[in-house]
Amino acid sequence: MTSLIIESRFPDPDRAYRALIEAHRGLSDEDSAALNSALVLILANHIGDQTVLQEALALARQSLHQTQDGSV
Amino acid sequence: MNNRKTLFQFGYRRSADQDRPSPARHPVIVVGAGPVGLCTAIDLAQRGVSVVLLDDADRIGEGSRGICYAKRTLEILDRLGTARPCLERGVTWKLGKVFQRDDQLYAFDLLPEDGHKMPAFINLQQYYLEHALVERAAELPDLDIRWRNKVTGLMRRNDGVTLTVDTPEGAYELHADWVVAADGARSALRGMLGLDFRGEVFEDRFLIADVKMKGDFPPERWFWFDPPFHDGRSALLHKQPDDVWRIDLQLGPDADAKAEQAPERVIPRLRQMLGHEDFTLEWVSVYTFQCRRLERFVHGRVVFAGDAAHQVSPFGARGANSGIQDAENLAWKLALVVRGEAPARLIDTYDIERSAAADENIGHSTRSTDFIAPRSAQERRFRDATLALARHTPFAKRMVNSGRLSLPSTYESPLSTPDREAWSGSARLGAPLPDAPMRTRGGQPVWLLDTLGSEETIIHVPDGAPPPAGKRVLVIGDDLIDPEGHFARRFDATPGSTYLVRPDQHLAARWRHAAPAQIERASRRLRGFEGDCA
Numbered sequence: 065m066t067s068l069i070i071e072s073r074f075p076d077p078d079r080a081y082r083a084l085i086e087a088h089r090g091l092s093d094e095d096s097a098a099l100n101s102a103l104v105l106i107l108a109n110h111i112g113d114q115t116v117l118q119e120a121l122a123l124a125r126q127s128l129h130q131t132q133d134g135s136v
Numbered sequence: 137m138n139n140r141k142t143l144f145q146f147g148y149r150r151s152a153d154q155d156r157p158s159p160a161r162h163p164v165i166v167v168g169a170g171p172v173g174l175c176t177a178i179d180l181a182q183r184g185v186s187v188v189l190l191d192d193a194d195r196i197g198e199g200s201r202g203i204c205y206a207k208r209t210l211e212i213l214d215r216l217g218t219a220r221p222c223l224e225r226g227v228t229w230k231l232g233k234v235f236q237r238d239d240q241l242y243a244f245d246l247l248p249e250d251g252h253k254m255p256a257f258i259n260l261q262q263y264y265l266e267h268a269l270v271e272r273a274a275e276l277p278d279l280d281i282r283w284r285n286k287v288t289g290l291m292r293r294n295d296g297v298t299l300t301v302d303t304p305e306g307a308y309e310l311h312a313d314w315v316v317a318a319d320g321a322r323s324a325l326r327g328m329l330g331l332d333f334r335g336e337v338f339e340d341r342f343l344i345a346d347v348k349m350k351g352d353f354p355p356e357r358w359f360w361f362d363p364p365f366h367d368g369r370s371a372l373l374h375k376q377p378d379d380v381w382r383i384d385l386q387l388g389p390d391a392d393a394k395a396e397q398a399p400e401r402v403i404p405r406l407r408q409m410l411g412h413e414d415f416t417l418e419w420v421s422v423y424t425f426q427c428r429r430l431e432r433f434v435h436g437r438v439v440f441a442g443d444a445a446h447q448v449s450p451f452g453a454r455g456a457n458s459g460i461q462d463a464e465n466l467a468w469k470l471a472l473v474v475r476g477e478a479p480a481r482l483i484d485t486y487d488i489e490r491s492a493a494a495d496e497n498i499g500h501s502t503r504s505t506d507f508i509a510p511r512s513a514q515e516r517r518f519r520d521a522t523l524a525l526a527r528h529t530p531f532a533k534r535m536v537n538s539g540r541l542s543l544p545s546t547y548e549s550p551l552s553t554p555d556r557e558a559w560s561g562s563a564r565l566g567a568p569l570p571d572a573p574m575r576t577r578g579g580q581p582v583w584l585l586d587t588l589g590s591e592e593t594i595i596h597v598p599d600g601a602p603p604p605a606g607k608r609v610l611v612i613g614d615d616l617i618d619p620e621g622h623f624a625r626r627f628d629a630t631p632g633s634t635y636l637v638r639p640d641q642h643l644a645a646r647w648r649h650a651a652p653a654q655i656e657r658a659s660r661r662l663r664g665f666e667g668d669c670a
Contacts, residue, residue, distance in 0.1 A: 070529035077535045078503045081522070085506050088514045096514035127524035 068119035144196040144267050148284040154308045162188050163474045165299060165312040167287050167325055169193075171202070171262065172442030172459035173318030174269035178216045179467030181279035182590060185474050188310070189279065190301060192286035196270070201262040203374065203382055204453035208544035208568055210254040211585055211641070212464045213265075217275075219254070221268040226258030227375050232357040234538050236523050238364055242533055246541065251622045252571045253583040257541065259355075259376050261346075262456065290315070290328040290438070297437050314470055314483075315438045318463070323444035329435055335428020336502060338449065339389040340509040343396055343422050347381045347406060349415035359538040361508075361523055365408040370508050370538075373409075380418055383409065384450070386509060393422040425449045427498045427505075433462075434487040441466055446494040448501040451508060451539035458497050461544060462490050468590065468639035472663060482664030485551055493545035500540045507537035544568050551638070553645035553658040561628035568641050572622040577615060584623065585641060587616060592639050592662070594655065599631035604655050638662050 074080045088096045108117055153160040166177045169191035177189040205213070205222065213219040230246040246256035273279050288307065289300030297315045301308055317325035326333060358373040365371070372384040383406065387396055395401060397420050407413050429446035433439060442459030466486050472478035510516040525532035547566035555565055562570045572584040587610060594606045595616075603611050610616050618624055627635065627646075634650040636658050637643060645658035660666045 070531055072531040072534040074531075077531070078500070078537055078540065081518070081535050081537070082503045082506060084518055085515055088512065088518075091514070093513050096512070100514075123525070123529070127521065127528070 066113050066116055068116050068123065070123070144263065144270070146194050146270070146281075146283045148194055148304055149282075150303075150305060151280070151282055153310060154303065154305065159298065159309040159311045161296075161311040161313070162186065163312070164188075164314045164316065164470060165190060165297075165310060166316040166318055167191075167299075168317070168319035168323075168442075168444070169266075169270070169281060169283075170318060170320060170442065170459075171265055171269065171456050172444075172463050173316070174266065174273060175212065175216060175460050175463035176316050176318060176441060176467055177279050177281075178218075178269065178273055178276065179463060179590075180471055181273075181276040182216065183467065183471035184278065185471045186278045187280070188312075189273070189281045190285040190287060190299075191281070191283055194283035196263045196266045202265075202453075202456035203259045203261060203376055204457070204541075205258050205260060205265065206453060206457045206542045206544075207252065207254045207256050208542075209457045209460045210258065211568070211571070212460055213268075214254065214585070215464075215590055215641075216269075216272065218265075218268045218272045221271075222260055222265055223255075223258060225264055225377050226260035227355045227377055228255045228258050229355045229357065229375065230256040231354070232359070232538075232541075234536060235358065235360045235363065237362055239527075241361075241523065241526050241536060251573050251620070253573075253585065254571070257453070259374060259382070261376055261378075261380070264377070265456075287319075287324060287328075290325060292329075292436050292438065295437075313437065313474065316466065316470075317438055317440045317444045318442050318459075319444050321443040321447050323440070325438065326430070326440065326444055329438065331430055331435070333428050333430060333447075335426055335447070335498065337426045338424060338505055338509065339511075340505075341387040341389065341391040341393060341396070341422055341424050342450075343383075343385045343387050343391075343402070343405075343420070345383045345385075345402060345406065345420045346376070346418040347383055347410075347415045348379055348418050349381065349410070350379055353381070361519075361538070363409070366405070371409060372538075381415075385409075387422070391422070396422050423450075425505075427502050429491070429494045429498060432487055433490055433494075434483055439466060439470075439483065439486065441490075445490070446498065448497050449505045451504040452497075452501055453539075453542045454497040454501055457542040458493060461493065462486075464640050465490055469664075472639075478663040479665065485549060485664060489545070489547045489549050489551075492548065496545055497542070504537050504539045508539070547642060551644060551662045551664065553636075553654075553661055555646065557648045559628045559646065561626050563627045563635075563643055563646075565643050565646065567643060569635075569637060569643055570626045572618070572626055573620065574623065575617040575619050577617070579617075582616070584616070588637055588641050590639055592659065593637045595627075595635040595637065597629045597631055597633040599649070601632070601649075604634060604650060604652060606655065606659070636662065 164187045166173045166189045177187045180187045233243045234241045286302045287299050288302045291298040296313045299310045355375045360371045363371045369386040374382040433445045441462040448454045469482045510519045522532050522535050526536050552566045594609045596603045597612045632649040634647050636645040644662040
């Protein structure tokens with residue numbers, strides 16, 4: 065059974081991060097949100113595993129509360 | 137209050153060259169007596185090349201500027217005879233901590249491995265480094281420093297350069313076979329050649345302050361994202377000698393540089409950060425930065441080094457460190473060329489190797505800046521999501537970027553002879569050799585890098601066959617003992633292993649079993665004679 069991998073997988077994570085930043089450079093906030101939505105759908109399909117998707121969603125939701133709590 | 141007190145004062149002295157009927161000719165003139173120019177000149181003079189070092193000032197000012205010197209830089213300074221005063225005075229550190237708000241996200245240890253002569257980093261005000269270098273320079277008979285000698289004109293000729301130099305007693309001319317332009321980010325020589333200096337401009341302003349206080353913070357690098365004392369921005373705290381602390385605060389793109397430097401603005405900010413008012417301001421400045429470089433570092437007989445050739449953001453300590461590595465890369469090549477022991481095209485490999493290093497540094501520093509100073513709402517969301525995830529996931533923790541600290545470049549160079557066999561260990565082709573604790577034949581402890589010095593060297597592990605011939609050969613187990621096996625592990629050494637080391641201590645070639653002709657060919661290659669170099 066597959067489960068969500070949270071270990072670091074990119075040999076150079078800084079470059080991966082930079083690629084995300086560059087993809088958004090020059091976009092309006094609305095376009096950025098649209099781009100991210102498309103990206104999530106593409107990557108979700110690439111993963112193609114409902115369990116992994118659910119785990120990823122749970123982790124993302126958990127981190128969302130963290131940010132909100134943390135910034136009070 | 138950008139008050140730069142003069143810390144070390146040097147005198148202008150008239151040179152005999154100023155009284156000559158026609159311009160004196162020197163093999164190498166270095167322009168700019170900052171760390172990069174000084175290192176280049178010292179390295180050349182140690183190699184027996186007579187060198188003139190020109191600087192338009194006559195003092196080392198206060199304002200600590202560059203403060204972090206990395207392990208490789210310290211190894212270079214050691215070879216140049218200046219590491220000891222720097223280490224004695226400097227603050228040795230290797231632990232870093234990253235915070236978000238009040239919470240520590242993680243800590244890192246820069247050099248978990250022992251068996252190295254030099255620490256991962258020291259912090260030291262730049263003026264102390266410059267002073268140590270000037271003192272070393274004064275010991276070298278082949279090095280002639282001329283203060284208040286300002287280059288005002290540059291004329292390129294086929295076989296050299298003519299410089300016009302202004303002094304308090306009027307101008308004079310000098311001929312040079314080679315000129316090293318180490319005259320800093322605002323390089324006048326770059327302007328004289330009309331060269332483009334292109335790259336990315338960053339809009340965020342940062343406040344840099346050196347603060348004197350008796351604090352019980354440990355000697356660690358502390359970085360905050362969104363600190364409680366500086367909402368929504370970033371902050372850095374770093375210890376220097378003399379109870380001085382470097383504080384770096386992100387101000388944002390709209391900050392008023394002049395107003396932010398006023399003590400009535402700075403002091404409350406720092407009071408909030410430090411939780412007390414028991415400190416004095418040593419130096420304050422507001423800066424922005426750019427990541428940019430010259431397209432080529434070599435323009436005929438004029439070679440650019442350090443900030444004159446490339447500029448990075450301060451995140452990651454890549455300015456002075458990469459500049460000193462430029463100096464080391466250039467000095468041995470220039471020395472060989474000036475002495476007629478290598479073709480002039482060897483200098484082109486300085487451009488190849490150090491351009492790649494500059495790109496690496498600019499890349500790292502740009503990516504750190506993206507993370508530290510997000511430019512849009514979306515960039516900030518990516519950044520904040522990474523920080524939030526970093527608390528629970530290793531992948532996000534690894535993505536948090538508060539500055540990737542300077543490591544030496546591994547050159548993919550025409551001077552290297554490609555590996556034909558597989559090697560493990562930490563030694564890498566094109567990289568500086570990892571250090572190792574060794575013993576001499578007589579049992580005295582000695583560091584591997586100390587035994588290499590500044591000369592091309594062959595290191596050989598015996599296997600019963602006669603050891604290779606060469607100008608300098610160190611045989612493991614005979615000339616050098618490897619008592620704890622550090623060398624064997626770091627170099628993946630087996631009987632017969634042979635390593636060819638460049639004069640800058642980078643690995644040029646290695647073999648499991650080397651034929652004399654292979655070593656000879658690799659040695660010619662590292663001096664620019666063979667291969668498709670340049």
